[in-house]
Structure formats: structure tokens, C-alpha cells
Amino acid sequence: MAQVEEASTGSGHDALPEEQREALRKAIRLEWITIGVLAVTVALVGLVAGQSQAMRAAWLEDMLSFLPPIAFLIATRVIRIGPNMRHPYGHHRSIGVAHLVAATALLIMGGFLIFNSVMSLVNVEKPPVGLTVLFGQEIWAGWLMVIVMAASGIPPVILGRMKMKLAEPLHDKVLYADADMNKADWSTALATIIGVLGIGIGLWWMDAVAAIVVAVSIIADGVRNLIAAVEDLTDTRAMTFDEKEHPLIDEIEDITRAMPWVAEADARVRDQGHVFHVEMFVVPKPGQDPTVEQLHDLRETLHDVDWKVHDVAVVPVPEIPVYLTPAAG
Structure with a gap:
């Protein structure tokens, strides 16, 4: 911890x-x-x-x-x-x-x-x-x-x-x-x-x-x-140092979706300078009620992915916010 x-x-x-x-x-x-x-x-x-x-x-x-x-x-x-x-x-x-x-x-x-x-x-x-x-x-x-x-x-x-x-x-x-x-x-x-x-x-x-x-x-x-x-x-989606799509975002989302209790997951990532602040929205699978330990373990796992993932908040939600979906652009 x-x-x-x-x-x-x-x-x-x-x-x-x-x-x-x-x-x-x-x-x-x-x-x-x-x-x-x-x-x-x-x-x-x-x-x-x-x-x-x-x-x-x-x-x-x-x-x-x-x-x-x-x-x-x-x-x-x-x-x-x-x-x-x-x-x-x-x-x-x-x-x-x-x-x-x-x-x-x-x-x-x-x-x-x-x-x-x-x-x-x-x-x-x-x-x-x-x-x-x-x-x-x-x-x-x-x-x-x-x-x-x-x-x-x-x-x-x-x-x-x-x-x-x-x-x-x-x-x-x-x-x-x-x-x-x-x-x-x-x-x-x-x-x-x-x-x-x-x-x-x-x-x-x-x-x-x-x-x-x-x-x-x-x-x-x-x-x-x-x-x-x-x-x-103004908190646009985090990009690479030369303003390209950052592969780290897809990586942490894929890791989160691979968790046995996670049905859907999408990240809201802001660039803080050298490091990223990550809000990971997760929809638990039906019948799953994630414990504090599970949320903590996921947070720790994401921290270990890369040093730039500096601050992570895992947010259980009933559905992914619409602005994070592909249809929202």
C-alpha cells in the first residue's frame, strides 16, 4: 500500500x-x-x-x-x-x-x-x-x-x-x-x-x-x-511528447479488461507534465461486487505498468461514460 x-x-x-x-x-x-x-x-x-x-x-x-x-x-x-x-x-x-x-x-x-x-x-x-x-x-x-x-x-x-x-x-x-x-x-x-x-x-x-x-x-x-x-x-487526451497517440493508454485499458471481475473498462488520462493522472472507469461483471482489495490490486498493477502512470484512481461505474466511447469521437 x-x-x-x-x-x-x-x-x-x-x-x-x-x-x-x-x-x-x-x-x-x-x-x-x-x-x-x-x-x-x-x-x-x-x-x-x-x-x-x-x-x-x-x-x-x-x-x-x-x-x-x-x-x-x-x-x-x-x-x-x-x-x-x-x-x-x-x-x-x-x-x-x-x-x-x-x-x-x-x-x-x-x-x-x-x-x-x-x-x-x-x-x-x-x-x-x-x-x-x-x-x-x-x-x-x-x-x-x-x-x-x-x-x-x-x-x-x-x-x-x-x-x-x-x-x-x-x-x-x-x-x-x-x-x-x-x-x-x-x-x-x-x-x-x-x-x-x-x-x-x-x-x-x-x-x-x-x-x-x-x-x-x-x-x-x-x-x-x-x-x-x-x-x-485544458486536459486533452494524453499524447506522446511529439503529439501522437500514446500506446500506454491502450495498454492499461487492456490490462484492466483482462481482470476476471471486469466487464468493460476505459481510461480518462490527463498529461500532468512528465507523468499521467489516470481515472480508470470499470464496469464490473454481473454479480461481481469488487472489494477494496481488488480495486487496490488493480491500481497497484497499473502503477507497475510504466513510470508515467503516476497517479491512478479506479472508479467502478454501472456504465462507461459516453464521452469515452468510440462513438463520441
Whole structure:
């Protein structure tokens, strides 16, 4: 009994098996490394940006890229707080809140960048990119921009791939969103380089167009992540970390239906962050009146299926709620 109670009421950190705790420790290290890399990148891009719209867009995107790792690091601290009278479900959903914060910031900043870039095109603002002195030699400032953007696009791609490998075992959507953004940073760098080179060959409008391309990418990330974050926080059916049908739900339903005293069973599963809260509705077979021990044994069995099945309530009912049936969609 104590094992079930601990599983269902512990903090988010306590809910993780050792493998996932190690993955979380690695993810935390990667996010601190990401913040360090971003600090250097923001400084370098800001130093050479000049009047280029594309470079400004890239700089603002880099500034915005601080939000997901910071939100992740804060959330991983908050989930350590155990449940109490005010938060009886614990603080697992701090992961969802962090996801929402990051997604909203992406959407707002993407819209801001598009507005600025479109106005630059409308007002025919031709960004000046002149000469600069480096080691006593005069060179076109655009080459510095190209070098900085080419170099800055490499570390995020590597970090993104490393984070992606940890997002699945942790079932962490904030980490997945951050990894997805990092992996796509090469496209931002490429678009910015093209915009800067466009200025160099006299096609001034390519700079603003490149900034718009970057902004559209930001908005697409924002919309996708905002939809996922809002759905999680409004108790949509639990999905995988990359928003696909989760096989664990079918598995726990099949296990429940296999119980000798169960006629029908369907689960209502909500995503709490790293873990799931499960309400298993069961219709006993005719003549069966499940005892407290049988309900407890089923609850314990479901807890043992997977670490993500963190909190389970078994609810005997005369019939399955209609919204859980296939006909309800």
C-alpha cells in the first residue's frame, strides 16, 4: 500500500525512475550549456548586426531562445515540490506552464519581426553595410556577419539533437520544443546569410525577405507549441511528447479488461507534465461486487505498468461514460 501512495503523491522528481533521473540531469546540463552558448552568440550577433533586418531578426530570435531553457530549468525545480492542500496533484504541471510561456513568447516575437520587416519593405529602407577595420585591414562588414552566423548555427543543431534523444524517455514537451527549435536554427542562419549577401550584391530587399522567412519560422514554432501547451493544460487526451497517440493508454485499458471481475473498462488520462493522472472507469461483471482489495490490486498493477502512470484512481461505474466511447469521437 505504501508503494502506491508514494507513487501517486510524490513530487515530480520522486516520480522518475533512476534512468529518467539521469536523463533529466543530462538535460539540465545541456540547457545550462545552451544558455552559455546563447550568451556568446547574442553578444557576437549584436556586435556585427549593424542595420541589417535579417541580422536583427536573428539577434532577436537568439534572445528569444533563452526562454525555453530558462523555463525548463525553472520547471524542473518546481516539480520537486510535493503535493499539499493547495496543490493536491503536486506541481507536475509546471512543465506545461513552461511550455505555454515559451510558445506564447515565440508567437509574439514572430509577429513583431514580421511587422518590422514588412514595414522595411514598404518604406524602402535600404540597410547600409559598409566597411570595417579588422587587424588593420578594411573589409566589408557583411563578411563578419556571414562568419558569425555560420559559426552560430552549428552549436544549436548539435545541442538540439542531444536534447531530442532525452525528450522521449523523459516525456518532456518543453525539452522537445527547445530541441526542435535548436535543430532548425541552421535555417535561420542560412536565411540570414542569404539576406546579408543580398545586400552585398545590391538586392537590398533580400535582407527584409530573409528576416520575414526567419519570423515565419518562429511563428510556426509558436503556433504548434501553443496549441500543444493549451491542449495539455485544458486536459486533452494524453499524447506522446511529439503529439501522437500514446500506446500506454491502450495498454492499461487492456490490462484492466483482462481482470476476471471486469466487464468493460476505459481510461480518462490527463498529461500532468512528465507523468499521467489516470481515472480508470470499470464496469464490473454481473454479480461481481469488487472489494477494496481488488480495486487496490488493480491500481497497484497499473502503477507497475510504466513510470508515467503516476497517479491512478479506479472508479467502478454501472456504465462507461459516453464521452469515452468510440462513438463520441
